[in-house]
Amino acid sequence: MWRDAALVAGRDLRVEARSRVTLQQVGPFALLVLILFAFALDPARQTLERATPGLYWVTVLFSALLALARSAALDEAGGVRDALRLSALEPAGVFVGKALAVAAELLVLEAVLGLGVIVLYGAEPAGIGLLLVTCVSATAAIATTGTLYGALVSGLRVRETLLPLLLLPVLAPVLLGATRAFEAALGGAPADGWPWCGLLAAFAVLYSVAGAAAYGTLLEGS
Amino acid sequence: MEPVVHLRATVALLGRFPALAGIDLDVGRGEIVLLRGPNGAGKTTLLRVLAGLIPPVRGEARVLGHDLPAQARAVRRRVGLLGHGTALFEELTAADNVGFWGRACRAGRDDIEAALGLVGLDGRLRDVPVSRLSAGQRRRTSLACLLARRPELWLLDEPHAGLDNDARDLLDGLVRQAVSQGATVVMSSHELDRAEALAHRTVALAGGITTTPAQPGDEVAPGATTDVTPRSEPDLPENVTKVPYVA
Secondary structure: OHHHHHHHHHHHHHHHHHHOHHHHHHHHHHHHHHHHHHHHHOOOHHHHHHHHHHHHHHHHHHHHHHHHHHHHHHOOOOOHHHHHHHOOOOHHHHHHHHHHHHHHHHHHHHHHHHHHHHHHHOOOOOOHHHHHHHHHHHHHHHHHHHHHHHHHHOOOOOHHHHHHHHHHHHOHHHHHHHHHHHHHHHOOOHHHOHHHHHHHHHHHHHHHHHHHHHHHHHHHHO | OOOOEEEEEEEEEEOOEEEEEEEEEEEOOOOEEEEEOOOOOOHHHHHHHHOOOOOEEEEEEEEOOEEOOOOHHHHHOOEEEEOOOOOOOOOOEHHHHHHHHHHHOOOOHHHHHHHHHHOOOOOHHHHOEHHHOOHHHHHHHHHHHHHHOOOOEEEEEOOOOOOOHHHHHHHHHHHHHHHHOOOEEEEEOOOHHHHHHHOOEEEEEEOOEEOOOOOOOOOOOOOOOOOOOOOOOOOOOOOOOOOOOOO
16 A cells, blocks of 8 residues: 555656646745735734734645645546556555645645745744644645545536535634644643644544545545 | 456446446457447447446446456456546656556556557657647557556557557557457447458447347458347336437
8 A cells, every 4th residue: 555655646746846836826825825814914913923823724724725626636637537446556545645745745835834924924933843743733634634525526527616615614623723733832832732733633543544445435436 | 268258238327328238248368359339339338347447237247257346356457448538647758657557557667668668659758748749649658558557458449549540550560469469459449441450350339239249250341231230128227217229
């Protein structure tokens, strides 16, 4: 399974590196959202600073929708789904590989957005360990859940609009957990943030297992 | 010897429509069988059933000694399907695509390089992104993906479409070479002159049923007109919408 996951992740990342969609479209979109939040809340600078964790993760979530839709679309091209079914790839490996590729893209995006909130919102990094663990856990949760739902809506004509509708409510606990953990880290009380990290990790594990188990069925059904 | 393909009264659905409405077909090892028939006759559906991608819902279906749909996964690993979709990633090069699909089918590096060479993509073209290849070159790349997995049963859906004459000659040569090495080929084509010259036998389809003898050795002369007589209506599931017979 891990060999297949590495093969699929390598393919998705290579496609991404060549197309530069994350670099040229998703990244600028995310920064634009950060800037728009800053415009909207700038007169009340304290509000902006207080809302920084939430705004950061809302931006990550919106940007993730683009990356996930792009990832799902890769396997929608003519004949790719049939070729996947005809291949010797383990469906669980395909799922893990796609989730890993999305996670890698999101982690890069989160690093850029982190610099963005420091510059635009005046955020002062603190509790670096908690911030990093939160990013990894939340990213894993978003990538696994999004990859699973991407497969669920594949083959539908309305998949582009249906994916956010299905995914955003499911990811609400991730938004909540990641925001609270960031608030704790930036507020100087990291101990309060670790339970939220536990929630994020549990969410990621749950959807990793569910996705690996269900991906074969979804591949057949779409 | 057990035939590579053995279908008896096989029914397969597309949605609720019986795209195959009780088909009989036997294909022996080393045969090249051409499926011919009008649009909607069921040629593509038949090829996808043989690939294990569409489950038959009635009748008997054995491919390479495996029962369908129960052993579809075993069948899939031993067949190669060249379908309407190219299954290529536009941003990747021809070599990247063949490499990915080759490794996804457990092909070795040598098989992948050999496949690229056989279709003439071992030169400058191997490192060109698929998005910049012509339709014919993309088709060659798809063919290389099929060659890399060294299938025992080749399923070719309109393989000559989009190819120039040189590429068609190349494809025909590769098919003959594969058959000489023990592979079996079932193909559909509207390029009847070329396809019938390549095939050992022609099977006509209409309305999702075979309309010519389907046993190995029952030769149909190239270009011969066949009587199209529908079988009695097959035993279809109750929820299936019956479609009018199309000759």
